[in-house]
Every structure is written in C-alpha cells, then in structure tokens.
Amino acid sequence: MGDEDWDTEILKPHIPSFVPVFDKDTFSSGANGDAFNRATDSSEISDAPTRRDQFMRSGFASGRSLGNRDASDQSSKRENLSTMGGFGPGKGFGNRGFSSNKFEEGDSSGFWRESNDFEDNQTRSRGFARRGGYQDGNDSEASGSARRGGRGSFRGCRGGFGLTHNSESEREDGPQRPGGFFSSRRTGLVDPAGNGDNFRGRSVGGRGGYKGFNEEVVAGSGRSTWKSEAEGESGDFQGPKVTYIPPPPPENEEAIFAHYQTGINFDKYDTILVEVSGHDAPPAILTFEEADLCQTLNNNITKAGYTKLTPVQKYSIPIILAGRDLMACAQTGSGKTAAFLLPILAHMMRDGVTASRFKDQQEPECIIVAPTRELINQIFLEARKFSFGTCIRPVVIYGGTQLGHSIRQIMQGCNILCATPGRLMDIIGKEKIGLRQVRYLVLDEADRMLDMGFGPEMKKLISFPGMPPKDQRQTLMFSATFPEEIQRLAGEFLKTDYLFVAVGQVGGACSDVQQTVLQVGQYSKREKLVEILRNIGEERTMVFVETKKKADFIATFLCQEKISTTSIHGDREQREREQALGDFRCGKCPVLVATSVAARGLDIENVQHVINFDLPSTIDEYVHRIGRTGRCGNIGKAISFFDPEPDSHLAQPLVKVLSDAQQDVPAWLEEIAFSTYVPGFSGGTSRGNVFASVDTRKSYQGKSSMNIVGFSSAQAPNPVDDESWD
Numbered sequence: 001m002g003d004e005d006w007d008t009e010i011l012k013p014h015i016p017s018f019v020p021v022f023d024k025d026t027f028s029s030g031a032n033g034d035a036f037n038r039a040t041d042s043s044e045i046s047d048a049p050t051r052r053d054q055f056m057r058s059g060f061a062s063g064r065s066l067g068n069r070d071a072s073d074q075s076s077k078r079e080n081l082s083t084m085g086g087f088g089p090g091k092g093f094g095n096r097g098f099s100s101n102k103f104e105e106g107d108s109s110g111f112w113r114e115s116n117d118f119e120d121n122q123t124r125s126r127g128f129a130r131r132g133g134y135q136d137g138n139d140s141e142a143s144g145s146a147r148r149g150g151r152g153s154f155r156g157c158r159g160g161f162g163l164t165h166n167s168e169s170e171r172e173d174g175p176q177r178p179g180g181f182f183s184s185r186r187t188g189l190v191d192p193a194g195n196g197d198n199f200r201g202r203s204v205g206g207r208g209g210y211k212g213f214n215e216e217v218v219a220g221s222g223r224s225t226w227k228s229e230a231e232g233e234s235g236d237f238q239g240p241k242v243t244y245i246p247p248p249p250p251e252n253e254e255a256i257f258a259h260y261q262t263g264i265n266f267d268k269y270d271t272i273l274v275e276v277s278g279h280d281a282p283p284a285i286l287t288f289e290e291a292d293l294c295q296t297l298n299n300n301i302t303k304a305g306y307t308k309l310t311p312v313q314k315y316s317i318p319i320i321l322a323g324r325d326l327m328a329c330a331q332t333g334s335g336k337t338a339a340f341l342l343p344i345l346a347h348m349m350r351d352g353v354t355a356s357r358f359k360d361q362q363e364p365e366c367i368i369v370a371p372t373r374e375l376i377n378q379i380f381l382e383a384r385k386f387s388f389g390t391c392i393r394p395v396v397i398y399g400g401t402q403l404g405h406s407i408r409q410i411m412q413g414c415n416i417l418c419a420t421p422g423r424l425m426d427i428i429g430k431e432k433i434g435l436r437q438v439r440y441l442v443l444d445e446a447d448r449m450l451d452m453g454f455g456p457e458m459k460k461l462i463s464f465p466g467m468p469p470k471d472q473r474q475t476l477m478f479s480a481t482f483p484e485e486i487q488r489l490a491g492e493f494l495k496t497d498y499l500f501v502a503v504g505q506v507g508g509a510c511s512d513v514q515q516t517v518l519q520v521g522q523y524s525k526r527e528k529l530v531e532i533l534r535n536i537g538e539e540r541t542m543v544f545v546e547t548k549k550k551a552d553f554i555a556t557f558l559c560q561e562k563i564s565t566t567s568i569h570g571d572r573e574q575r576e577r578e579q580a581l582g583d584f585r586c587g588k589c590p591v592l593v594a595t596s597v598a599a600r601g602l603d604i605e606n607v608q609h610v611i612n613f614d615l616p617s618t619i620d621e622y623v624h625r626i627g628r629t630g631r632c633g634n635i636g637k638a639i640s641f642f643d644p645e646p647d648s649h650l651a652q653p654l655v656k657v658l659s660d661a662q663q664d665v666p667a668w669l670e671e672i673a674f675s676t677y678v679p680g681f682s683g684g685t686s687r688g689n690v691f692a693s694v695d696t697r698k699s700y701q702g703k704s705s706m707n708i709v710g711f712s713s714a715q716a717p718n719p720v721d722d723e724s725w726d
C-alpha cells in the first residue's frame, strides 16, 4: 500500500474502511471467495478459456489446471497458521498511539477510527509529529537534546510515528529526496498546541518516531531532504550540521574475518544454469587456485572461510581479470560482492597500488557505489577483509555522517572508495578526490543505481571532468535483478563489448527461500503478524512495510505486544539506523521492521524469516526483500501478505516468481493473476518493471553478432563461439 493510501486509510472520513473485516476471506490463504468468484462470474466465463489458454501458455501458471482446482482445498494446504490470537477489543493500538483528539479507539479489528472528519495535510503532519516517538519502557529517559530537537521523543507508550511528511513512500538513500521536499519543508511550523516545539521535517530533525529497545535518540538529524545530501551538507542548506561519526570498524583479525557458515544448499549452486553472452568470454574457473591470485589474497580468502567458488564468482572473476566490462545478474546471497572485489584487488596488487596519505587530493583507483548506507558499509567491510595485509586502503563514505569525517578518512589514503551517490558527488565537488586514476567503477545493485532515483547522479559521475571515459576504465555492474530498460540504459556506462553473465533466471528469486503468500486484508495484517511472530519465537525476522511511518507504527505496535523489535528506515538518523541494525544482527532485537531501505544487499547472519507485511510495488523489490534470508546456501522462509486491492498488479509476476522457484502457487493467486492477465506480459508488472530473461542485446543484434552459452556452472566449459542467441 502506498503512503498515500495509508494516509487516506487513517485520515479520510471513510467509514466503511473501519468496519472490522473478520470473515475468513480476508485473512486466509486461498479462501477468498471474492477473488475466486470473480472468475466464475458469467461475464468472465465466455472468454475464460481463451484467456486461460493464453495464461497457461505464457508460463505463469504453476502447472496445476485451473479448471480442476478446488480453491478451498488449495488454500487450506497453504494455510497452516492459526488465525486465533492477536488482540481483541480494547487492544487496538489506536487507543494508545493516537489518544488525543485525532484518533479514537479502534474497532474490534484493532484498527483505529478517525474522529475528525477533515484535516488538512499540514495538520495531519503535525498531528503525527507532536506525538513523537515511542520509547520502550525499559529505556532511559530520552536525552534532553532529543526534546530540544522538538522531535517529541518521550517516554511511555503513547507511541505512534512522528514523521511529519505524508504522501511519501520510503525511498532509499540519496538524491531522490525531492520526494520529501515539500512535505518536509512545510513542517517548519510552530506547534499549534503552543508547546513551543518546532515541527520540523525530516531535514531538520523533526522526525519524531519510534524509539526501539535501548536506542539512544539524538537531536539534529541534519539529513537533507529536499536536496541531495551533497547540497545539504555542503552548506547551501541551513539545517543542523550532521555530527555523527560512525564507530571505527573492528581492528582485530578475528572480527575482520568473522563470517557465517555456508548452508546445506551451497553445493546446489553448481547445478544452476549460467548464461554468458557477448564476444570472446574467457573460460570460467572452477577453483580459487585457477584464479591465480597472490598469496595474501589467497590467505584472506581462506580466513574468510571461502573454500569453493559460487557460480557468479566462477564466471565473473576471470572476466574481470581479463579486463572486460561486465553486467552480472545472480540470485541474492550468492556472493556477488567477492565476485568483483577479488579480481579488482588482484589487479591492484599486480599493479603495485599502495595508499599514500601525503597527497592534497586522493585519487582512488576504484570507486564502488551502492544505493544505501548500510550496504556500502558492508561492501567496505568486505573490501577491508580481502585487502587485509596489503597496502591497498579501502575507505567508505556515506550520508548521515559528518562530512569532515568522510574527508579525513579519504585523506589518510584511498585506493578503493566505497560510497553512496550523494556523499560521493559532494566529495568530488569539494575536490577532495580526483577521478583521473579510476580504473574500476562498480555499480552494486546496478539496476537501482541506474533507475530514475540514482541514474542522473551516476551520469554526472561518469561525465565528471577527469573521469576516464568508458574505454579507459572497467565498469562492472551487479544485481539480482536487471529489468530490460535498465540494461539498455547501462549501455551508456559500459564498453560495447561488455559481457553479460546470468546465473539462473534473471530477476528470479533465490530457490533456497520457501515462499508463502497469504491473502490478508489490511485490517487483519497486524493480528496475523503477531500470530506469526509468536509462532516464530526468537528466530530473526525482517518485516517489510511500504512506508517509513508505517515502519515506526508497526515497530511500536510490536513492542507493545512485547515482541522485541527495532526498525530501520530513511527517516531514522544514521546513528539510530546503525544501532537498529546492530541490535538486530546480535539478536538483541530479533525482529527488524524495515522499509525498502533494507531490501537490497544486506547480509545478516541467521535471518530465518522475511515477512512482507506490505508487498512492494514491484516484483524486483520483492525478490530483493526475500533475499535477505536463504543466503549462501542456507534455507529461509518468506511470508507475504497479499491484499488484493493494492496488490493485484503483482499477482502475475508473483505467480511467475513462485513457479520459477518451484514454490507452491496458491490457487487464489493464480486466479487473480488469471483475471488480471495482460496478454504479452513477460513477467513484469504493469508498471513497466519487466524481467529480462537474458541479455537484452539479443533483441537488437543479429544472431551472428553475439555469442551465448548456457550450462551448469559445475561444467564451466569455454563459451562456444558460434552458439546462436536463439
């Protein structure tokens, strides 16, 4: 559900929405008579066979015959979770979270009812903001600075979410902030209640917000909302300065090389089909020894616990070592980070790259960009691990931290610069780094880095004075998803003879994740969530929601239900984000409620469950989210709440993702997919987010101009030159 809907749901005089919906249809898997009956509606019957034929031919059906299906039977198979429990009358969060004049006790569904018929957007924003944050009762009193900041973080369970902007869905870090511009700025208003607080938007610290277990809330987020971080932190924007300095990374060897075990399915990677397309691809390697890396790198690989290459590593390492540009697509958690770091480090070692602090301007040989702060930090830690004992110095810089700190880190010597786009452009603009020596440009989560959010920033980067043109640098792109239109955009960054490696189905979900889709109406979601979490117990679980305010709200709600929960989203200060992640990683808070800011790349040990409380708007995002579990051969489980109203556009791609990953497809989901079937659909959503099954160049180039080879990664043959595309 988009943020817009969420606001509407809460704030508009929309009485029917508040009628408790407790019949079985709303939250059972497959029992939704509505969805099923739609297809048997007389008007649908006439064209049903044709459409069904098309649907089946399109490959989206899971293999069962729609005609023979017994919906209730199918649903009961999938529905093994009790619908008992949860909370009844009087336990509605609304009563506690919104007890002042705007909200009243919810109905028996636990949802809240609106008491005012109308309120303009500003008032709405303020209404949330002034309630400020929830602080768990175990926490010490919020700091004075928090209160000074007007964020309203106070002790007790008044709860709720203090975000001041509305109609803004969660976006990730970086330059797409314009989405929050107006909503945030207008909140620089005085509290009508006369308490003297300034109701400030995210950009000036007016976040309010939930305070998780033992989390410290500090004043002055200083995160620029409406400009890029670069602008915000370079002085144009008169918000509070960002003072957060992240803790230094661990120094001791044991911590640097700490890793989790590969799972029982690690060896199954060998059976995955790999396609390499493009001319003259070097042969894959089967072992680390074949990569012929230097001794220090080999030692580090051993200390990291790597004994065997994953498929994406088998193919990418020789390609990068051969100096070729690469676009690589492989399932989540399958080792893409090492696939680019190891060969880059090998080249740098070969070239005798060493860091020097005696320079006015640092000139990194490698720049790695990723869409979120936590992800780039994780990549940095991997780079630090593999470069251990060498003279190569990786540095990480990202928004939400003190700019001076980033500059100091760089000035101590920088060979591999790991950066989020906003901070990178800021530092480049300040001439703290020069781009002349860049030999490797890596876009991790490349489809995200090239989409409308970050694409313009990336274009600026490659056209920045001093940046070597594409034929004088190596450009490497990695992701688990590569929509066709993004592949086309990527051409601008890559040499024309780049190679494309596809491990398994491009855009496919990791097959080690057991996926379950439950049909749950919006008013039943919280109850279902609590029920599932109680069954799960202490196992680490990520709960994804669609908006920042909902993340706060659900985290608060779960804390009230005595489920240790923390949250991460773009409106939390960086310090809080890192603490939340730390608490989740170490198991102190086994539940992390997150927006899509945590959907990509994060590699957290032992995440056994992902719950999509809200489904994302695109199927690619779904694939990334559920990929937080089931990593590196381990098994994971993903449960998604499918609410037919906002999610029907996802039915088709969801059926495809499920069936491609050999998962059960609920009958009701097939039915919805069938009833919303779009002829010619190739696996994406109606919003233009389309799976690519292969390298998209095949659509544009003649058979003879491109080579492709498909094989299982264990065989690893040399690419066959005259293999045709089709």
Ligand SMILES: Nc1ncnc2c1ncn2[C@@H]1O[C@H](COP(=O)(O)OP(=O)(O)OP(=O)(O)O)[C@@H](O)[C@H]1O
Residues within 6 Å of the ligand: 259, 260, 262, 305, 306, 307, 308, 309, 310, 313, 330, 331, 332, 333, 334, 335, 336, 337, 338, 479, 480, 600, 601, 602, 603, 627, 631, 632
């Ligand atoms: N060859 C290997 N042997 C053992 N462990 C490995 C190997 N390669 C990677 N790993 C580990 O697997 C985990 C997942 O790797 P990584 O984060 O690089 O996956 P990814 O493909 O980038 O995932 P995502 O698509 O979610 O970003 C990491 O903990 C990493 O250290």
